[in-house]
Amino acid sequence: MAASRARAIGSAEEQKLTVGIMRGLESIPFVEQLLDFQAAHPGLEIQLTPSHYKELRELLRDGQLDLTVVTELYSVEGYPGRRQHCIGQAAHYAVVNRQSHLARFSALTNAQLTGEVFCTVPLAKDSWNLFSHTLEEKGLKTQRLIFRDSLEAVAFEIAFHGGYTILAEPILRQLPFTKYLVTIPIENELVPINLVWNESNTNPALHSFLSSIGAEENSGRDTVSSQVL
Numbered sequence: 693m694a695a696s697r698a699r700a701i702g703s704a705e706e707q708k709l710t711v712g713i714m715r716g717l718e719s720i721p722f723v724e725q726l727l728d729f730q731a732a733h734p735g736l737e738i739q740l741t742p743s744h745y746k747e748l749r750e751l752l753r754d755g756q757l758d759l760t761v762v763t764e765l766y767s768v769e770g771y772p773g774r775r776q777h778c779i780g781q782a783a784h785y786a787v788v789n790r791q792s793h794l795a796r797f798s799a800l801t802n803a804q805l806t807g808e809v810f811c812t813v814p815l816a817k818d819s820w821n822l823f824s825h826t827l828e829e830k831g832l833k834t835q836r837l838i839f840r841d842s843l844e845a846v847a848f849e850i851a852f853h854g855g856y857t858i859l860a861e862p863i864l865r866q867l868p869f870t871k872y873l874v875t876i877p878i879e880n881e882l883v884p885i886n887l888v889w890n891e892s893n894t895n896p897a898l899h900s901f902l903s904s905i906g907a908e909e910n911s912g913r914d915t916v917s918s919q920v921l
Contacts, residue, residue, distance in 0.1 A: 707897035708737045712748040713761040716863035717885065722761060722779050729901050736897055744843065746813060752888065758898040760888045763860040776886045777907035782860040784881040787847070787867065788874050789854045795874040802832035802878060809855035811838040811846050830881070844868050
């Protein structure tokens with residue numbers, strides 16, 4: 693196994709690895725792993741593209757990215773040909789208007805958010821179905837919805853018109869209009885941070901990197917890291 697891995701890593705020389713990462717996750721330890729891997733393979737070019745979830749999913753689907761780093765409430769098992777590896781977990785927060793009746797709580801439950809106006813970025817129908825189903829399983833029913841085109845637009849909507857959204861802790865770092873917003877942890881709620889790639893991708897640089905961090909051997913829906921980032 694060690695010899696085959698060494699050969700695989702060696703084959704990554706003069707290759708390119710394209711990685712998409714959700715905005716707000718750029719400072720997680722995974723990025724250091726990428727840099728260490730590149731340092732060990734001077735001929736390897738790594739292209740890191742920060743973006744939002746919807747665009748990253750589309751770029752991965754179209755083969756324009758080898759790997760994505762995203763927070764996902766639901767497993768990629770709903771998408772044939774995708775594999776994933778959990779590299780950590782992040783606390784989940786509700787973002788509400790500072791004047792909201794919810795702002796007085798130091799922590800919230802999913803049940804408390806049911807019935808409130810949920811504001812989020814648009815998702816494809818299949819993604820939204822998985823997302824809303826997972827939320828319902830956790831006790832949060834999204835009955836009143838508002839969709840906005842970007843995280844900035846979501847924050848603007850909540851800051852000036854109310855409602856709430858839910859975000860993983862690292863994503864909070866890019867939240868605008870914080871003067872008008874309050875972030876409140878959701879009790880006992882952690883969201884996984886996953887590496888996701890296409891099973892059909894034959895890029896040797898991708899497989900060398902995944903092998904170097906033990907991701908290929910452990911990929912799948914049952915892979916969970918207890919590290920809270």
